[in-house]
Amino acid sequence: xxxxxxxxxxxxxxxxPLLLAVFALTAITAGFALQWRDVDRRVTELETRRLLERLxxxxxxxxxxxxxxxxxxxxxxxxxxxxxSGMLNAYLxxxxxxxxxxxxxxDIGRGLGEVLDRHPELxxxxxxxxLLLEGRSVKVIRPPGAPYLFGHAxxxxxxxxxxxxxxxxPLAQRHAGLREQVMREALLLTxxxxxxxxxxxLIWFRRAERLARTLATMGEGQLQVRAxxxxxxxxxxxxxxxxxxxxxxxxxxxxxxxxxALVDRSPVVVIEWRNETxxxxxxxxxxVAQWGYQPDQLxxxxxxxxxxxxxxxxxxxxxxxxxxxxxGFDEYRQEYRLRRADGQWAWVDDRTSLTRDAEGKVSSIxxxxxxxxxxxxxxxxxxxxxxxxxxxxxERTAQLSAxxxxxxxxxxxxxxxxxxxxxxxxxxxxxxxxEYAERLDDEGRQFIGRIRxxxxxxxxxxxxxxxxxxxxxxxxxxxxxxxxxxxxxxIEGHGAxxxxxxxxxxxxxxxxxxxxxREGLALVLRNLVGNAVKFSKGRSPPVVEIGSRxxxxxxxxxxxxxxxxxxxxxxxxxxxxxxxxQRAEDYAGTGVGLALVAKAVQRMGGxxxxxxxxxxxxxxxxxxxx
Numbered sequence: 001x002x003x004x005x006x007x008x009x010x011x012x013x014x015x016x017p018l019l020l021a022v023f024a025l026t027a028i029t030a031g032f033a034l035q036w037r038d039v040d041r042r043v044t045e046l047e048t049r050r051l052l053e054r055l056x057x058x059x060x061x062x063x064x065x066x067x068x069x070x071x072x073x074x075x076x077x078x079x080x081x082x083x084x085s086g087m088l089n090a091y092l093x094x095x096x097x098x099x100x101x102x103x104x105x106x107d108i109g110r111g112l113g114e115v116l117d118r119h120p121e122l123x124x125x126x127x128x129x130x131l132l133l134e135g136r137s138v139k140v141i142r143p144p145g146a147p148y149l150f151g152h153a154x155x156x157x158x159x160x161x162x163x164x165x166x167x168x169x170p171l172a173q174r175h176a177g178l179r180e181q182v183m184r185e186a187l188l189l190t191x192x193x194x195x196x197x198x199x200x201x202l203i204w205f206r207r208a209e210r211l212a213r214t215l216a217t218m219g220e221g222q223l224q225v226r227a228x229x230x231x232x233x234x235x236x237x238x239x240x241x242x243x244x245x246x247x248x249x250x251x252x253x254x255x256x257x258x259x260x261a262l263v264d265r266s267p268v269v270v271i272e273w274r275n276e277t278x279x280x281x282x283x284x285x286x287x288v289a290q291w292g293y294q295p296d297q298l299x300x301x302x303x304x305x306x307x308x309x310x311x312x313x314x315x316x317x318x319x320x321x322x323x324x325x326x327x328g329f330d331e332y333r334q335e336y337r338l339r340r341a342d343g344q345w346a347w348v349d350d351r352t353s354l355t356r357d358a359e360g361k362v363s364s365i366x367x368x369x370x371x372x373x374x375x376x377x378x379x380x381x382x383x384x385x386x387x388x389x390x391x392x393x394x395e396r397t398a399q400l401s402a403x404x405x406x407x408x409x410x411x412x413x414x415x416x417x418x419x420x421x422x423x424x425x426x427x428x429x430x431x432x433x434x435e436y437a438e439r440l441d442d443e444g445r446q447f448i449g450r451i452r453x454x455x456x457x458x459x460x461x462x463x464x465x466x467x468x469x470x471x472x473x474x475x476x477x478x479x480x481x482x483x484x485x486x487x488x489x490x491i492e493g494h495g496a497x498x499x500x501x502x503x504x505x506x507x508x509x510x511x512x513x514x515x516x517x518r519e520g521l522a523l524v525l526r527n528l529v530g531n532a533v534k535f536s537k538g539r540s541p542p543v544v545e546i547g548s549r550x551x552x553x554x555x556x557x558x559x560x561x562x563x564x565x566x567x568x569x570x571x572x573x574x575x576x577x578x579x580x581x582q583r584a585e586d587y588a589g590t591g592v593g594l595a596l597v598a599k600a601v602q603r604m605g606g607x608x609x610x611x612x613x614x615x616x617x618x619x620x621x622x623x624x625x626x
């Protein structure tokens with residue numbers, strides 16, 4: 001509250017001139033008081049100097065007379081003092097204290113004491129008579145507070161000249177001049193104050209009033225108005241800030257209107273409750289019409305939101321809300337059913353936010369509700385489908401188990417029943433070649449050689465098929481595999497072929513430990529290194545590189561050769577079973593090796609790919625997650 005309620009209630013356009021006028025009058029009054037007090041001193045000093053000069057002249061004139069014998073001349077000289085401005089009395093007193101000459105005839109011949117007693121106003125002279133008569137000089141004194149000057153001049157031929165000068169007239173004249181001066185200054189200051197008031201009104205207060213009207217209009221919600229004050233003074237700065245504030249508020253209102261329009265058109269329903277008895281609503285979006293209600297029905301509490309919640313859900317969500325309010329969770333989510341105006345039930349996803357006061361108590365509750373009825377129905381259908389699917393999966397699992405058992409039996413048959421005839425064919429063909437070769441011609445011996453090579457290839461094919469089948473079914477055991485020792489073991493297994501072909505082997509292996517199936521990785525490396533040695537043996541010299549590195553959360557291994565290579569359009573084909581890009585007569589093999597590599601890498605959670613150009617070798621990459 002202001003300490004000066006009276007002042008702040010006066011409009012500024014009147015208060016400022018009033019304060020200027022008060023200040024001017026105060027300054028004039030203070031100056032007048034100081035000058036008034038100074039006038040007395042100045043008049044006293046001036047009249048004292050004049051009286052001293054006069055007394056000096058009269059002292060000389062009277063002293064020039066040979067004593068006081070010429071009474072007429074002396075009286076004329078003393079009477080001449082009457083023309084001195086302000087002179088009230090003048091007395092020429094002999095050494096006995098008798099008045100010899102005076103401005104008043106009645107005083108001549110009387111004693112000085114008697115004369116002074118007849119004039120009460122000269123009581124001060126009587127009191128200071130002894131002081132004045134001391135010495136032989138010219139003196140002038142003024143008793144404190146008295147409007148008179150008392151003068152004394154010693155006469156050389158004997159006697160004393162005493163004078164009484166009245167200061168009232170010079171003081172009155174000076175006071176009158178001072179009053180005229182003060183009046184002129186007051187008038188001038190009044191004109192200046194008036195001029196300043198007019199200028200302040202034109203330059204300041206009229207603009208301030210305009211700013212006040214603009215701010216009042218903005219306060220009423222009309223944010224399109226602008227102060228538009230020009231200049232660099234405080235009012236212009238305030239006006240510019242007010243204009244910018246109005247622009248921001250106007251933009252904010254436009255954005256709020258846009259958001260409200262979006263909310264009203266969206267399937268989302270926004271509600272705000274006051275945390276009071278009955279949970280009255282302070283806001284609800286018009287999108288509540290999707291459930292058949294109007295906002296006023298709920299705002300005016302014709303309908304209570306609490307009564308629209310499904311009876312089976314109300315107890316649960318009330319308990320949850322109370323727990324959230326108590327434990328301080330300011331944001332939570334609930335799903336429940338809400339009765340529509342047509343009597344149907346709608347599932348809603350309610351995302352609630354709490355606003356608390358300084359004491360931590362909930363003051364308001366806001367909720368964003370989304371109708372998830374279609375989602376719930378889809379979930380119900382999905383659960384039904386999942387149940388059916390689980391039943392089918394169980395049936396298929398049983399079928400797959402039976403198929404696996406049959407596959408195991410087939411593998412056993414292939415392993416024993418198919419290989420047994422091959423072993424017989426191989427044994428008999430070997431006997432023919434060793435014991436009856438001399439009885440056969442060259443063509444017969446060539447036929448026996450083809451039979452034996454075919455048997456060997458068929459055995460290798462059956463072995464690869466069994467490996468592929470086992471790779472499909474075997475359990476992959478994840479374990480830590482130190483890469484370098486495993487690579488060295490694989491190289492040792494192919495040592496004879498490497499030495500026979502004269503292959504140059506380069507290792508660029510970073511030390512690493514992989515978490516995967518050791519036998520599976522060994523099988524993959526054996527196939528890739530074997531292929532690299534096989535397809536590069538025609539080069540001079542044949543080169544095989546084995547390397548590894550870690551990058552971007554992956555472990556990458558590669559096997560590179562400078563062999564015949566292949567066209568990248570066959571990239572996916574080479575990893576298929578029984579797929580070959582080269583003739584069996586040129587490069588031995590069953591067409592199962594790379595398919596087995598792809599299957600093993602897949603089972604270990606990795607990826608295999610290749611890069612190649614015909615005649616420029618090939619690089620096979622293995623990628624595993626860290």
